[in-house]
Amino acid sequence: MDQAKLKTLPPEVSIELIEEQLSLPDLNDLCDATDSAIDAGGGFGWVELPAREILERYWQGVVTMPARKLIIGRLDGVICGTAQITMPPNNNQAQAHAAQLNSIFVAPWARQYGLARMIVEHAEKVALEAEFKVLNMDVRETQTAAIALYESMGYVHIGSHPFYANVAGEYIAGRYYYKVIDPQK
Ligand SMILES: CC(C)(COP(=O)(O)OP(=O)(O)OC[C@H]1O[C@@H](n2cnc3c(N)ncnc32)[C@H](O)[C@@H]1OP(=O)(O)O)[C@@H](O)C(=O)NCCC(=O)NCCS
Numbered sequence: 725m726d727q728a729k730l731k732t733l734p735p736e737v738s739i740e741l742i743e744e745q746l747s748l749p750d751l752n753d754l755c756d757a758t759d760s761a762i763d764a765g766g767g768f769g770w771v772e773l774p775a776r777e778i779l780e781r782y783w784q785g786v787v788t789m790p791a792r793k794l795i796i797g798r799l800d801g802v803i804c805g806t807a808q809i810t811m812p813p814n815n816n817q818a819q820a821h822a823a824q825l826n827s828i829f830v831a832p833w834a835r836q837y838g839l840a841r842m843i844v845e846h847a848e849k850v851a852l853e854a855e856f857k858v859l860n861m862d863v864r865e866t867q868t869a870a871i872a873l874y875e876s877m878g879y880v881h882i883g884s885h886p887f888y889a890n891v892a893g894e895y896i897a898g899r900y901y902y903k904v905i906d907p908q909k
Pocket of ligand 1: 838840841
């Protein structure tokens with residue numbers, strides 16, 4: 725075939741809320757994506773690569789936990805990014821309006837296609853449907869791409885924590901954010 729005539733199709737992007745157990749291929753893709761994000765230094769808290777069984781159990785646990793909602797992004801059908809919404813415990817009536825948006829990452833090979841923005845937008849929609857009015861989040865100050873994303877989406881920086889994370893014996897500061905997602909709050 726004439727290579728010059730081959731056209732590259734734009735990648736197909738899709739976002740969804742996971743409501744059932746993950747299929748085996750999806751679980752494998754999700755673990756691969758997590759591995760590559762941890763390797764690149766942005767593994768939402770993981771510093772060292774965990775054993776595959778631990779990662780599999782982690783993701784199966786996230787899907788099963790009633791207090792969590794898992795949103796995933798696919799590029800050409802392959803899971804390559806996620807976000808989680810963590811809901812407050814039932815006893816916390818004073819903060820029943822606010823959920824935590826956390827564990828956002830996109831595998832390095834799938835970055836800059838707009839996936840993270842779409843994942844966060846979808847997470848906000850899911851949180852609003854679950855009747856939350858505010859989302860809280862925090863991030864290491866070294867995650868500059870994530871900070872640019874959140875600030876461009878209207879997350880308000882409320883403060884910093886100098887001892888937020890410790891990686892290889894070094895403290896890294898963190899930034900705390902909130903966003904009002906319900907205009908009728
Ligand atoms: C942050 C991250 C999720 C962005 O994923 P992505 O799919 O590449 O992001 P998008 O393509 O949706 O870009 C959305 C916005 O993010 C910001 N952004 C993304 N990559 C950036 C970069 N390399 N430098 C600066 N800003 C960047 C921009 O504001 C961008 O908007 P624009 O395209 O209109 O300029 C990804 O880089 C990542 O996983 N990083 C490591 C993990 C991490 O930091 N997670 C957050 C922990 S809370």
